Amino acid sequence: MTIDNVTAVYFSPTGNTEKMCTQIAQELAKKLRVPCRHVNFTLPAARTRRHVFAGTSLVVFAMPTYAGRLPNKLVPFVQKNFQGLQSPAITLVTFGNRSADSALPELAQTLAQNGFYVIAGASLAAPHVFSPRIGNTRPDAADMRLQEDFIRALVNKLRPQLPLTEVPRPSLLSAPIAPYYTPLGIDGKPAKFLKAKPQTNLPACTRCLRCVNACPMGSINPEDPSQVPGICIKCHACIHICPHHAKYFADTAFLSHVAMLEQNYTRRAKNHYYL
Template structure:
């Protein structure tokens, strides 16, 4: 089978999904000698642009796991704007060293409904976005393993003569399952859906880095005060916190902090239990 273009599409507020998606794409491209093109869904306007791929393109689509599913405000963009025409694809999800649960099944299902033939899939543990578990992931070896995975998938595709010989991958999980319910240390639900970072107006210097990093476009610098303000929805991706050099942003919601504590107490000792669990 001839592949003339390798396309990497990813949503990656903390860069981990980006690193691994590109690594897989590089592995595929090394087999077919193609250039890597990419679509970074970092901003709302980027996710609103249609992307239509033909059958001579291989798409590597990477998404993070949020509460056991794809991010609920990002996933619809896959269904609405990512279109294939019997296009071979690799589905990749990252997860914060807790569990990917149903996110991979959801990604495969959404791509399959939109004209892609998902020929390989992977779920890869990374550092959690806000809890101190899985620190240091992905490691250099994770990146190498991702590239090898892409290369092996490319070699398998190269042996396929006709597109009707492509076999869709089967993955575990239920794409329609409910989201994981965050818990507190005592086992009761932690409810922080509307939680947002709090701006320390003393530390904030109005640099606007958080404005550029917010994938929802929910932060602006008030022209009168010169300080950052959060007006829109927050998906707790931590992009603004990680990019804020003055350390002027922090989550103070009690339920959010309680869930963070639960994750660290229950999963920190087991962060390496599932190492790069590919599903091919």
């Protein structure tokens, strides 16, 4: 097979998924001696066009895990606007130190249905956006060693003399996809915070509009950044980017879920690689 470029494709509201995706894509491009390109579809302005990849493009496609699956508001865009022409693809999902659940097979199967030839995948632990106490050291040195092994295995799998159709495909393509994870509170009962939205500490807010520009759903009112009339997917982009820490969540069910995560998921979660 012939590879003439590596393209990193990602949705990454807080930057964790982008970082991991680009690290792997750039290292693959370096070893394959081809250019590395980027498609960042995080912001609404970037989701206005369709992307078609030739069979000579190696696509490294990454998304974060939300409630054990892909972010449901983004799945229709991926299904409609990314097309492969038997393009080799590596699927990556990040997860906040709890579990990736079904996010990785969902991404692999979605891309396969869109004409990509998925050759590998990985679920990678990352800092949890809900709390600085969960996964805050990931990726660590052990992760980076495993990533280097994964990249070496990928380069070997992409041998030029081997036709793409003879490259083994991972088990992800036939794995069952479970329902969305039900968030639990500290009491072990379902925590319902679907309608929760970030609040604003008005004295701290300078109306710099960084939160407005960072929101992947375009949901924050630019005339009054304390108002969030649109959909909130709890990505925490607005909270992480605010230089004055003016954004926060106050919903009691949401805070109970965060407390449960802090109680049960500060242990080191394992990454998983599929070749």
